[in-house]
Amino acid sequence: MKKWLQICGQFAVIAALFAAVAAFADWPRYRQTPQGTGIIMLSFVHSADRRAECRRLTPEEIAKLPPNMRRVQDCPRARRPIYVELNVGDQIAYRATLSPTGIAGDGPSRVYQRFVLPVGEYDVAVRMRDTPRSDGFDYERMDRVALGPDQMLVIDFRPEAGGFVIK
Amino acid sequence: MIGAARSVLRRGFEWIERPFDALFGPALNPVAQLGALGFFFFWIVAVSGVYLFIFFDTGIERAYASVEHLTSYHWFHAGAMRSLHRYASDLMVVMVVVHLLREFAYGHYRGVRWFSWLTGLPIIWLLYASGITGYWLVWDKLAQYVAITSSELLDWLPIFGEPIARNFISTGTLTSRFFTLMVFMHVAVPLFLLFIMWVHILRISRPKVNPPRMLAAMSLVALLGVSLWKPALSQGHVDLAKAPAEVGLDWFFLPLYPLTDIWGKGAVWAFLGAFSLMIGLMPWLPPLRRAKPAEVDLAHCNGCARCAEDCPYEAIRMVPRSDGMPFPVQAQVNSSLCVACGICVGACPSSTPFRRSEELRTGIDLPDYSLRELRERVVACAATLTGSSRVLVLACERGAGAARATGTVVMPCVAMAPPSLIDFILSRNLADGVMVSGCPENACYNRLGVAWSEQRFAGVRDPHLRARVARSRLATIWASKFETKRLEREITSFRAGLAQLPPLKRNPLTASMISIAATADRRTPEEVGG
Numbered sequence: 001m002k003k004w005l006q007i008c009g010q011f012a013v014i015a016a017l018f019a020a021v022a023a024f025a026d027w028p029r030y031r032q033t034p035q036g037t038g039i040i041m042l043s044f045v046h047s048a049d050r051r052a053e054c055r056r057l058t059p060e061e062i063a064k065l066p067p068n069m070r071r072v073q074d075c076p077r078a079r080r081p082i083y084v085e086l087n088v089g090d091q092i093a094y095r096a097t098l099s100p101t102g103i104a105g106d107g108p109s110r111v112y113q114r115f116v117l118p119v120g121e122y123d124v125a126v127r128m129r130d131t132p133r134s135d136g137f138d139y140e141r142m143d144r145v146a147l148g149p150d151q152m153l154v155i156d157f158r159p160e161a162g163g164f165v166i167k
Numbered sequence: 168m169i170g171a172a173r174s175v176l177r178r179g180f181e182w183i184e185r186p187f188d189a190l191f192g193p194a195l196n197p198v199a200q201l202g203a204l205g206f207f208f209f210w211i212v213a214v215s216g217v218y219l220f221i222f223f224d225t226g227i228e229r230a231y232a233s234v235e236h237l238t239s240y241h242w243f244h245a246g247a248m249r250s251l252h253r254y255a256s257d258l259m260v261v262m263v264v265v266h267l268l269r270e271f272a273y274g275h276y277r278g279v280r281w282f283s284w285l286t287g288l289p290i291i292w293l294l295y296a297s298g299i300t301g302y303w304l305v306w307d308k309l310a311q312y313v314a315i316t317s318s319e320l321l322d323w324l325p326i327f328g329e330p331i332a333r334n335f336i337s338t339g340t341l342t343s344r345f346f347t348l349m350v351f352m353h354v355a356v357p358l359f360l361l362f363i364m365w366v367h368i369l370r371i372s373r374p375k376v377n378p379p380r381m382l383a384a385m386s387l388v389a390l391l392g393v394s395l396w397k398p399a400l401s402q403g404h405v406d407l408a409k410a411p412a413e414v415g416l417d418w419f420f421l422p423l424y425p426l427t428d429i430w431g432k433g434a435v436w437a438f439l440g441a442f443s444l445m446i447g448l449m450p451w452l453p454p455l456r457r458a459k460p461a462e463v464d465l466a467h468c469n470g471c472a473r474c475a476e477d478c479p480y481e482a483i484r485m486v487p488r489s490d491g492m493p494f495p496v497q498a499q500v501n502s503s504l505c506v507a508c509g510i511c512v513g514a515c516p517s518s519t520p521f522r523r524s525e526e527l528r529t530g531i532d533l534p535d536y537s538l539r540e541l542r543e544r545v546v547a548c549a550a551t552l553t554g555s556s557r558v559l560v561l562a563c564e565r566g567a568g569a570a571r572a573t574g575t576v577v578m579p580c581v582a583m584a585p586p587s588l589i590d591f592i593l594s595r596n597l598a599d600g601v602m603v604s605g606c607p608e609n610a611c612y613n614r615l616g617v618a619w620s621e622q623r624f625a626g627v628r629d630p631h632l633r634a635r636v637a638r639s640r641l642a643t644i645w646a647s648k649f650e651t652k653r654l655e656r657e658i659t660s661f662r663a664g665l666a667q668l669p670p671l672k673r674n675p676l677t678a679s680m681i682s683i684a685a686t687a688d689r690r691t692p693e694e695v696g697g
Contacts, residue, residue, distance in 0.1 A: 029416070032410070112332060
């Protein structure tokens, strides 16, 4: 009898420990963003033009190259940085010059930024410059958006769609 | 600082383990079976995972539906398996974390144990990778949160050209091929985890990879009960147009995910890197001064292999005889694995203090603490005992008797003392009783010292304690260095019992022994006194 009581006690302790583990398997709940807010996500990948145009090599330069690596043009791989600006309402939410990725600087520039905002309507303006120009923008989009609770509004850049896309 | 943290943790573990010992007994105590339970839960996860895979559909739209179907319509088998799969994974995390803390608390990570400690680190990484890829597959809101946060963490590293997280923030970017990849990851990573678990125990002699059957049965039934009481459920289908703002988080697998919001991703990576580096360096912080490894004396070794059998570190192997003696094998010590615990000395049949030769030799011995020195210390210590119920304590240097000032001979592990030493002490009337004081049963520093001592005294393991030794004159206590009061109580009680026994028949020491007894100058401070 005592042995059975002991076994029952052992089982009760194990079951209680396991129940505690099961309880913490999904409790307490975690809230990532405050209630009554939504997210505007600025996220895109874009490759600007190369920093320099291809240049025709002179016959002397070609002659200096190893025979198996001779080419007529020298095309620098590095790309230009892009400049991005995001205005929400009359505030500048984001402004950055984004360098190209990759060790040789020949990859696309990328941006991935989230902005947690209270639910409501906003005037959103997103602009990008990917050419050597120093003023003005190559791409621009302005829109009035309604941000709902927990909504994820993504601002993407799709050249095939003509520029910025808000969805 | 590391020592202080270890001491606090050790006290904590002892405080927890004693009631568990009382309820479960040392053999069933789950706190002492953490590694074995970790393996046990891994197998539950593996079997339940294979079962769930029968019902799982890897399509992007069908994954969630298939999981919901098995949870709702097949709750009594597949749903229960899903809960088993999930809770056993969580329990494996608990076992791994507590196992790590306990091994740290008891100092089981330094010296030759560095290998097991270090290979435990990839186990932690792989275990978390297995769990995280699993949560991804359900494709509910929690999966969306895990997918976005995990990929944002990976995107922080300058590895990927295009942010992976972009796949999870808008519809139409994800394909079913991605789920096939995740299923592959969720199978491949646990397989690799199992391989590392095997590597983890490679250098451990007699590793405990299966818990006692009774404990395993109770755990399985309790896990099944909890699975039926609180089935694992999905948290609603993914909606990529909405942020997974509130989720029921698994705090065992995902405790760092909220920190990415609070600390930032760079800080979380820095924390993980610092944690891994600290774990990796700990066995050498500070460097451990090691005693000289055991040495084999072939003139006294008959190749019986008892030392190799008893070594907890697999530091001894039997190799073909090299000295022409008529025995097939001889013992050979791997000095890089030997910790000089002396258990091999206690196992050697040549280790008998009754030998009358001037130079007491045995088949395998410790250069820093030989059997001869042990006998000398015992004889010298016995000379200081007074009264009618003289108790000589043979103490492990890590147990309750280590700091005892009088009547105590300390050694690296109590299993270093051959059973014939107890026979010698009593038959030569050096004491009226012998108290063997080692580490707690479930926390033996050398893992097997307590078990081997008990089995030798019980006559079920060679070398046996001879039948002529009155068991009423031998007592054992397995207590930690924090339990000195308990040790003194046990000694007092043992003395009272000895007082009831008839006096010992006196067998005088031989001349050589008397000369040894006179060498009191070799005694350590702990042994001086009455």
